[in-house]
Amino acid sequence: MSVKIIHPGLLTSIQDFGRNGYAKYGIPKSGVMDSYAAKIANLLVGNKQEDAVMEITMLGPILEFDKDALLFLVALKANVFLNDKNIELLKPFKVKSGDRLQIKQITSGVRLYLAISGGFQSELKLSSRSMYASVTNSSIIKKGDVIKTETYTGIKKLTNAQLKYDMEFYVTKTLEVYPGPEFEELSIDLKTKLLENTFHVSKNNSRMAYQLEETLENNLKPILTQPVLPGTVQFTPAGNIIILMRDAQTTGGYPRIFQLTKESINLLSQKRQGDKIEFTLKDY
Amino acid sequence: MKYGKPNIQPLGEQAILLTWDEIIDENLLYFLLEIKQKILNHYSKVKVEVVNTYNSLLINYGFTINNIYDEISPLKKIVDDKIEFTSNSFCQFTLPVCYDDKFGIDLALLSEQNKLSISEIIQLHTQPNYTIYFTGFLPGFLYLGGLEKKLHISRKKSPRLNVEKGAVAIGEKQTGIYPQKSAGGWQIIGKCPVPIFDVNSKKPSPFQSGDKLRFESISLEEYQLVKEEVNAGKFQLKKELYER
Numbered sequence: 001m002s003v004k005i006i007h008p009g010l011l012t013s014i015q016d017f018g019r020n021g022y023a024k025y026g027i028p029k030s031g032v033m034d035s036y037a038a039k040i041a042n043l044l045v046g047n048k049q050e051d052a053v054m055e056i057t058m059l060g061p062i063l064e065f066d067k068d069a070l071l072f073l074v075a076l077k078a079n080v081f082l083n084d085k086n087i088e089l090l091k092p093f094k095v096k097s098g099d100r101l102q103i104k105q106i107t108s109g110v111r112l113y114l115a116i117s118g119g120f121q122s123e124l125k126l127s128s129r130s131m132y133a134s135v136t137n138s139s140i141i142k143k144g145d146v147i148k149t150e151t152y153t154g155i156k157k158l159t160n161a162q163l164k165y166d167m168e169f170y171v172t173k174t175l176e177v178y179p180g181p182e183f184e185e186l187s188i189d190l191k192t193k194l195l196e197n198t199f200h201v202s203k204n205n206s207r208m209a210y211q212l213e214e215t216l217e218n219n220l221k222p223i224l225t226q227p228v229l230p231g232t233v234q235f236t237p238a239g240n241i242i243i244l245m246r247d248a249q250t251t252g253g254y255p256r257i258f259q260l261t262k263e264s265i266n267l268l269s270q271k272r273q274g275d276k277i278e279f280t281l282k283d284y
Numbered sequence: 285m286k287y288g289k290p291n292i293q294p295l296g297e298q299a300i301l302l303t304w305d306e307i308i309d310e311n312l313l314y315f316l317l318e319i320k321q322k323i324l325n326h327y328s329k330v331k332v333e334v335v336n337t338y339n340s341l342l343i344n345y346g347f348t349i350n351n352i353y354d355e356i357s358p359l360k361k362i363v364d365d366k367i368e369f370t371s372n373s374f375c376q377f378t379l380p381v382c383y384d385d386k387f388g389i390d391l392a393l394l395s396e397q398n399k400l401s402i403s404e405i406i407q408l409h410t411q412p413n414y415t416i417y418f419t420g421f422l423p424g425f426l427y428l429g430g431l432e433k434k435l436h437i438s439r440k441k442s443p444r445l446n447v448e449k450g451a452v453a454i455g456e457k458q459t460g461i462y463p464q465k466s467a468g469g470w471q472i473i474g475k476c477p478v479p480i481f482d483v484n485s486k487k488p489s490p491f492q493s494g495d496k497l498r499f500e501s502i503s504l505e506e507y508q509l510v511k512e513e514v515n516a517g518k519f520q521l522k523k524e525l526y527e528r
Contacts, residue, residue: 020346023335025481025488026419125483134423134464135483181293181301224306225420225427227335227342231296251337251420251427259296262348284294284352 001067001152003116005145006100009061012141013131014122017050022126023250029230030130031246033207033269034111035262040165041074041115044092051119052129054141056112058272060103061141065095069152070117074165076109076270090165109170109270118150132247173198173276175268177258178284180233185220186257194257199241199277207247210268212277215239220255228252231260233279243268287312290340290363292356297348300355302363303340308429310415314528315367316341317494322362336493337418338427375495378522379461379476381410381452382507387475394437394454394471405473406501408432409459416495424463424481424489428497431459443469450476452499463489477502477510478519490521494528 005012015038018031032038032055039049054061060078073080073089080087081102087093089112095101106112122129125136133139141147186194193216204211218239227250228234234242234254243260244252245268258279260268271277290302302319304312313336320334320341333344349355383406385391391402400408414428421427431454439455444467447453451462453470462468463481476499481489491497500522502510513519 020344021331021333022488023333023342023344024419024492025423026421026425027423027488126488134481178294178296181291181295181303224308224338226303226337226340227295227301229296229299229342229344249421250335251418256295262297 001065001069001118001149003069003120003147003149004064004066005141005143005147006062006064008141008143008145009056009103010059011057012061013055013139014052014120014141014147015055015130016052016119016128018130018246019126019128019135023227026250027126027135028132028208028247028249030128030132030135030207032113032130033246034113034266036169036266037074037111037165037270038113038115040163041072041113042119043163044072045070045115045117047115047117047119051115052122054114054116054120056103056106056114057110058106060106060112062100062102064100065097067097067151069095069149071095071101072115073103073112074115075106075112076167076170078106078108078112079104110272111269116149117152121148121150169263170267170270172267174278174280175264176261176282177233177264177279178261178282180256180258181226182220182223182235182255183257185255186235187219190216190219194241195279195281197278199279201271201273201275201277203273205271205273207245209245209248210243210271212241212243214241216241218255222253223255225251225253226256228256229259231262231265232256233258233260245269287315292359292363294349294352294356295342298345300343300345300349300352300359301340302343302359306339308338308417310429312339313415313417313429314372314494317372318367318370319363321372322365322367323359326358326362335418337420372494372528373525374528375490375492376413376498376524376526377491377495378498378500379478379480380502380506380510381474381476381499382502382504383409383474384504384507386504387451387507388473390453390471391473394435394473397437398434400434405435408435409473410499410501412498414459414497414499416491416493416497418493419489419491422463422466423483426460426480426491426497428459431457435459437471439469440471443467447472448475450479452476475507477507478514478521490523496526 455470
């Protein structure tokens with residue numbers, strides 16, 4: 001069973017929960033940006049929560065199926081068509097051989113997760129299927145690609161059928177953060193500004209990092225190259241605030257002022273350019 | 285203790301960071317690698333990843349830590365215990381580099397700015413036995429210590445969009461090899477025909493923190509020969525074990 005890419009969409013990739021244990025080679029973790037949405041999508045087609053899904057960004061692909069499959073789509077709002085029929089999100093549906101699925105536009109949030117029964121069986125590199133440019137052959141799926149999936153053998157008993165995707169989770173503009181390693185070096189004035197001002201997501205937002213629109217005068221000295229993780233918030237000498245995301249490099253030389261909670265990484269990954277952001281401090 | 289006590293703190297729900305004073309020092313590196321081994325021994329039953337930079341260790345648990353303070357106290361004990369240096373095996377590598385101006389596109393600039401002849405640059409660059417501190421920035425990019433002061437040069441004002449894979453370059457006090465094609469602002473002085481990062485290999489890079497690396501100057505003809513050997517899968521990387 002396989003899925004053919006008729007049109008790839010704006011930025012579509014296969015992602016699982018990323019690569020663990022390769023930071024020593026400088027390899028990013030990668031994996032689904034919104035692990036909450038991806039987990040729901042997987043569980044509701046009977047997959048394991050960390051199976052590989054298709055991550056679709058803003059403008060989606062056109063896919064063609066060569067056999068029957070069960071699908072589940074998770075997004076805040078999107079226009080989706082199976083052949084010419086409108087498809088509802090958050091409800092499992094079957095596709096048959098020759099069917100075409102078109103994910104037109106994501107109208108709320110940024111990313112849509114498409115889970116298919118059995119998971120996508122794209123190339124496995126360094127124990128993950130997550131696409132990342134210097135590890136897998138490509139960082140995105142392309143026109144004409146054929147991605148293998150498992151043959152669908154009928155609905156398994158879904159033990160998680162009661163699971164609900166809680167959209168309220170995404171309503172807030174508040175990101176919960178822990179103090180980062182260099183947080184205590186900030187002046188009281190800067191701490192106050194960082195925790196009380198409202199910021200906006202800039203156009204520089206990607207799987208690697210989200211930069212915020214506003215800058216603040218930075219009084220911190222640069223640091224020696226240090227470990228960073230997805231969710232690390234960097235504060236550059238020019239005063240930019242950069243929130244590292246799943247494809248972030250493994251080390252960085254900018255002061256690390258915050259660390260996002262894992263929920264906040266999911267939340268931020270559904271924010272788009274112009275969306276408001278605030279930080280609230282949390283203790284470990 | 286010579287390097288003092290580290291600051292131990294969580295970094296998110298799945299990692300703990302240990303940071304010592306900000307210095308770049310080879311002995312600190314080997315001290316960190318000893319501590320790293322002790323941490324790995326402590327967690328023999330769970331699979332954690334420990335990575336180092338110049339002055340820190342990051343323990344990545346890969347799962348949400350239940351009670352962070354329960355994890356921190358044994359770590360405090362590990363770093364407080366007297367470290368008895370055990371002899372460890374590291375590797376001594378030699379990589380060929382062609383410093384022909386066909387590849388060393390910033391050699392002329394370095395020569396002019398630092399008032400050195402090209403042969404002096406090559407001599408100064410191939411002389412040290414560099415220490416591999418860690419890998420970061422790009423997959424397979426080695427942070428090397430030991431660059432001669434006379435070769436220090438500032439980065440390009442704006443980075444080149446396409447630095448070739450294998451380019452050997454200098455940025456401020458550091459030298460390195462670009463493991464893949466990428467954007468980069470360092471001054472390029474040569475090219476290494478041997479790939480240093482191979483994602484199709486089970487171990488994508490042969491280099492580890494604590495290993496040593498020398499560069500060996502080769503001619504354009506030798507560069508072509510090595511390249512052919514690499515393509516034919518016949519190239520043998522120069523590597524010796526040494527005890528420390």
